[in-house]
Amino acid sequence: MGRIRVVIYGVGAIGRMVARTICEKREEFEIVGAIDLDERKVGRDLGVLADLGREIGVKVSAEPDRVLKETTPDIAIIMTTSFLNKVFPQIMTCVKFGVNVISTCEELAYPYIVNKELSRKMDEAAKAKGVRILGTGINPGFLMDVLPLFLTTLCIDVNAIEVTRVIDASKRREPFQRKIGVGLSVDDFRRSIEQGKITGHVGLVQSIALIADALQWSLDKIEVKKPAPVVAPSRIDRGYIPVPAGFVAGLEQKACGIVGGETKISLTFRASLIEDEDYDRIRIDGTPPINLEIKPCVHGDQGTVGVIINLIPTVLSSKPGLLTMIDLLRLHHCKA
Amino acid sequence: MGRIRVVIYGVGAIGRMVARTICEKREEFEIVGAIDLDERKVGRDLGVLADLGREIGVKVSAEPDRVLKETTPDIAIIMTTSFLNKVFPQIMTCVKFGVNVISTCEELAYPYIVNKELSRKMDEAAKAKGVRILGTGINPGFLMDVLPLFLTTLCIDVNAIEVTRVIDASKRREPFQRKIGVGLSVDDFRRSIEQGKITGHVGLVQSIALIADALQWSLDKIEVKKPAPVVAPSRIDRGYIPVPAGFVAGLEQKACGIVGGETKISLTFRASLIEDEDYDRIRIDGTPPINLEIKPCVHGDQGTVGVIINLIPTVLSSKPGLLTMIDLLRLHHCKA
Structure with missing residues (x-):
């Protein structure tokens, strides 16, 4: 059996990490193409862009159709956007050429609650071409949904699930820090949220929908609170952006899933420069109870x-x- | 679709819990038969034995063939033994009648390292009859093998895995306390181990083999240390059996998997009456590292x-x- 042929679709920070990891550590895969529209990347070798220190003979192209047709990949890894409507045409292009898709697009982790029509179109196109489409990643896709679900395999019954992810943002990339509003005034933060310039973490809704689906819980509704600023009590210089006292050091987001009038799924995501400790916490109220x-x-x-x-x-x-x-x-075996 | 028809094969503590849980909480299953050789149970109603407080119309029978034939179950849950050679004939009887098997038999969690010939026979018989056989449970089958494997889905690479399970045995049943040697003198404990009267926890070998198999690690060998006594520093009255100072309060077992001369998998199981706190701990030395x-x-x-x-x-x-x-x-996707 030959190696699995992979196209890197989106040569951002994650795309470059994926490329580097495959080239350095995973012989079972072979990168055969790279797609990105950024003029600073087009025409350059992916190995150089991914800090491999050598060329790998794969030039970044701005022409998805040509790359997907000429390189005959098994799968394209799409790492371009958090949003379904933006990833949709990219996915459909891959499917058109009979290429499987795995994507970090957060909304794709459970697309049905974002747009049923686009979901149906993708599903039909994939089935017609005999390929698969999956949205996944660490979150949504693992820590706040799949891991708690996996743990419910141990439970005779499950009453409620609570997941908290707290990130010390000082350990993360500058774009991540900007994404969570670091350095903004509280007013600017609120305005950026209203204007959609700061989206914070995308995916709590998907995680709740995934949990409810697997546990066969019929959701009354998903409640999503607006991201709240985490305000610096004193000046902070731990990140890429200095934060004066009273300015924004990060954000906290909460969402919950209501079933039969009760809050059954509670998710909290917090990322800031003032976390003393960071952790992932899962609490399953069930038999047995699980505190992880x-x-x-x-x-x-x-x-x-x-x-x-x-x-x-x-x-x-x-x-x-x-x-x-x-x-x-x-x-699916996970039952309430 | 009708309910899944289940036979309870082994009406011990776990068998009764399974029966009670299915009857009280799981409408998708229906218990159609019960098998046990214990004369005190044969002929009695399973609902009464399982403390349901009512009869369920299923009498315990000592005749597996008759029950498996007459009740046409989809699956038998075998909860009779930790050992492969003892469960083997019971499984083969189920398979003969076209009945699927799930069993708590610890050695069945990874039977190939116990007895290849029996494993081959079970596999062939199951395939010929179109049924499945699975050995599982919490340990082996989940906490010390499957859960760490599941977590490696997050890892770009995995160097080593360490799992520790520490149980406060005072919270467990009397048979469990006896199984770990509670109340014995250290000499009697060692003698019981030599004579095979105390086996302690069975399954560390299976857990190591499961992990190595999924990660495609080629094991040089599995090293299993003899169970060591956990000695009471002072008199203990927390369990079913009083323990004088200097006597055995439980045991500790260690096993490791050696790959390429290095210890890559380390498992520790400890259960005693003197644990200040009990926990399950998983440490994955990899990228990213995971401490759970x-x-x-x-x-x-x-x-x-x-x-x-x-x-x-x-x-x-x-x-x-x-x-x-x-x-x-x-x-299987979990790769080193």
Whole structure:
């Protein structure tokens, strides 16, 4: 059997990490193409862009159709956007050329609640071409949904699930720090939220929908609170951006899933420069109860790259169509 | 679709918990038969034995053939022994009647390293009859093998895995306390170990083999240390059996998997009456590193019942043959 042929679709920070990891550590995969529209990247060798210190003979191209047709890949890893409507045409292009898709697009982790029509189109196109489409990553896709679901395998019954992810943002990339509003005044933060310039973490809704789906819980609704600023009590110089006292050091987001009038799923995501400790915490109120902590919290970029690469063979051996992590890992057995 | 028809094969403590749970909480299953050789149970109603406070119309029978033939079950849950050679004939009887098997038999969690010939026979018989055989439970089958494997989905690379399970045995049943030597003198404990009267926890070998298999690590060998006594520093009255100072309060067992001359998998199991805190701890030395703690440790009996019941539908929808948890949950994607 030959190596699995991979196209890197989106040569941002995660795309470059995926490329570097495959080239350095994963002989079972071969990168055959790279796509990005950024003029500073087009025409350059992916190995050089990914800090491999050598060329790998794959030039970044701004022409998806040509790359997908000429390089005959098994799978494209799309790492371009958090939003379904933006990733949709990219996915459809891959499917048109019979190429499987795995994507970090957060909304794709459970696309049905974002846009049923686009989901249906993707599913039909994938089935017609015999390929699979999966949205995944560390979050959504693993820590706040799939891992708690996996743990419910131990439970005779499950009453409620609570997940908290707290990230010390000083350990993360500058774009991540900007994404969570670091350095803004509280007013500017609120304005940026209103204007959609700061989205914070995208995916709490997807995580709740994934959990409810696998546990066969019928959701009354998903409540999502607006991201709240985490305000610096004194000046902070731990990140890429200095934060004066009273300015924003990060954010906290909460969402919950209501079932039969009760809050059954509670998710909290917090990322800032003032976290004394960071962790992932899962509490399952059930029989037996489960209280789990991962400390420090799993590194987001590394974990995303791990999930994406490790799941490629599983995606390729699954039944065609639009998949979620529940289909992929057979988590349907988890019952309330 | 009708309910899944289940036979309870072995009406011990776990068998009764499974029966009670199914009757009280799981409408998708129906208990159609019960098998046990114990004269005190034969002829009695399973509902009464399982403390349901009512009869369920299922009498315990000492005739496996008759029950398996007459009740036409989909699956038998065998909870009779820790050892492969003892469960083997029971499994073969189920398979003969076209009945799927899920069993708590610890050695069945990875039977190939115990007895290849018996494993081959079970696999062939199951395939010929189109049924599945799975050995699982909380340990082996989940906490010390499957859960760490599942977590490696996050890892770009994995260098080593360390798992520790520490149980406060005062919270467990009397048979469990006896199984770990509570109340014996140190000499009697050592003699009981030599004579095979105390086996302690069975399954560390299976857990190591499961991890190595899924990660495609080629084991040089599995090293298993003899169970060591945990000695009471002063008199203990926390359990079913009083323990004088200097006597045995429980045991500790260690095993490791050696790959390329290095210890890559280290497992420690400790259960005694003198644990200040009990927990499950998983440490993955990899990228990213993962340090996880479940505190208190997951309750063994409840967790086993959960795993067994929750996995029934997954077993029934898997390909026929002798399965391990790796096949069942598609954990093969986990790569080193």
